[in-house]
Amino acid sequence: MITVNHYLLLSAILFAIGTFGVLTRKNAIVIFMCIEVMLNSVNLTFIALSRHVGNMDGQIFVFFVMTVAAAEAAVGLALMIAFYRNKDSIDVDDFNMLKW
């Protein structure tokens, strides 16, 4: 029997994987994918809790999250392309012009 707790545990694990990836990876695209994993783990939480709580608010929220994630992807990839054109790299270690 799969209960809401299983879903919450799974989404917490996914969220942790995403967070860990953002903090440790060097490639901008991979970092971006990790952020998407985080957002999707949130979606899973919402859907599981929506069923558990018994109203539709959570599922509606998921639609908004997906829309926003798509908009963010468009902007983020455009920024990465602009950076790549100037630096020939999207390694975050090359984000080194602005510091102290």
Add this chain to the structure above:
Amino acid sequence: MENLVQEAIQNVNMQAIMPSLVLSGLAMVLLMVSVFSKRGSSTHVAWLSVLALIVTGFVALTGWNNPQSGFAGSVLFDNFATFFSMICIVAAGLTILMSDDYLRRENFPVSEYYPLILFTTAGAMWMASGTDLMTIFLGLEVLSVSLYVLAGFFRHQTRSNEAGLKYFFLGAFSTGFLLYGVALLYGVTGTTKVEGIAAYVRANPDAALNTMFIAGGLLLLVGFLFKVAAAPFHMWTPDVYQGAPTPITAFMSAGPKAAAFAALMRVMIVGLDGLQSELTTLFWILAVLTMTIGNFVALSQKDLKRMLAYSSISHAGYALVGLVAWNEIGLSAILFYMLVYTFMNMGAFAVLVLIGKQGENNLNLDGIAGLGYKKPVLGVVLTIFLLSLMGIPPTAGFIGKFYMFSGAVEAGYIWLAVIGVLNSAVSLYYYLRVVVQMYFKDPAEDFSWVSINVPTAISIAISLGGVLYMGMFPNTLMQLAKLAGF
């Protein structure tokens, strides 16, 4: 099903979202205008954008003393929302005025820039009027996504690319935390409405012991603190502020920050009122941390934009003092302070916009040596803005800080007020160093490239007027801020 649809239609109240609706509509029209204009001419779009903001301002003012609730209680355009909307509109207007000449100087007069600022402002107004975490989240994202583009707007400039990407990554990362917090709160309370969460806390006084509720609240707080650039979530601020186009830096530190404070205040004060004692302790620590880190790191900065970024962090700390106080004076002081900060910070940045060379490599302490002699008017004006940022009477910065700290004292947080005043004393050092550079150093350059243009001059004049007016006659606006508070 039919009933549901009818109920949904009855709940619609266009009046509640009219300001942001008008602004986004006009912004879309302006996008089309820029498609059909000649490449490289953006001045007309700039003036049309200012016009659009003025129209929106009048629409927003109809919400004063005439609260409009709509969409099943997910939007509430009340005095509070009106006040913050006006702050964002003023900030956007001043930004647009100082941008036109700047874009031409940087050889990138692209007119999409202005509609993006309008979209940001519309998002900020959503945030200020949202009473459902869903609307607040949407407003936050409309605001952020436009700002990611604006921060990386000079796409041929590596510095700007880097600022945009850093802002994007850290912004999206913090959005993840914010959303996870919303999801957990939803799981506990069964609603995403701020009022609903408040009702849950009232019905369950032991909510503070519920792990999931606490985790949700804290994650939500992380998302907001990131947006207001409070320590320890401030690390993106200096990099992004330094790399972004200067008018955008000015805008980011005023408009979006005010909107984030609006959302933070509404969620905390309306939604989590029952947890006041726990939250004030938390905000006490955050306020002290933010003020101190901002001021002490600013001491060692040579780059002016970066220095103002740290100063902006410390000012977020001063504003958090009002949330610690959690009383009428403290909360209305936040509203007042956001308005004051908008004027003084936009003014200081507008002067930087004028004195920068193309590429802006001279915006550091050595680059402004002797400015006070070569360009006396700009020197005096910048000095006034810096005095206001320090909090010296008779400027508005003094009044703002005075109200803020008196709120804290009234609520019994004497030590917090003392720490705040000591922090202001520390900030004297780095603000005054700029003044010293301007007046007590031999001019290394003749500043012949500085030419004063009308729109930027208007923007500086409005900021100067605001700073002096609110410094000498604060009563009217303080009264309005009191009416706008909760």
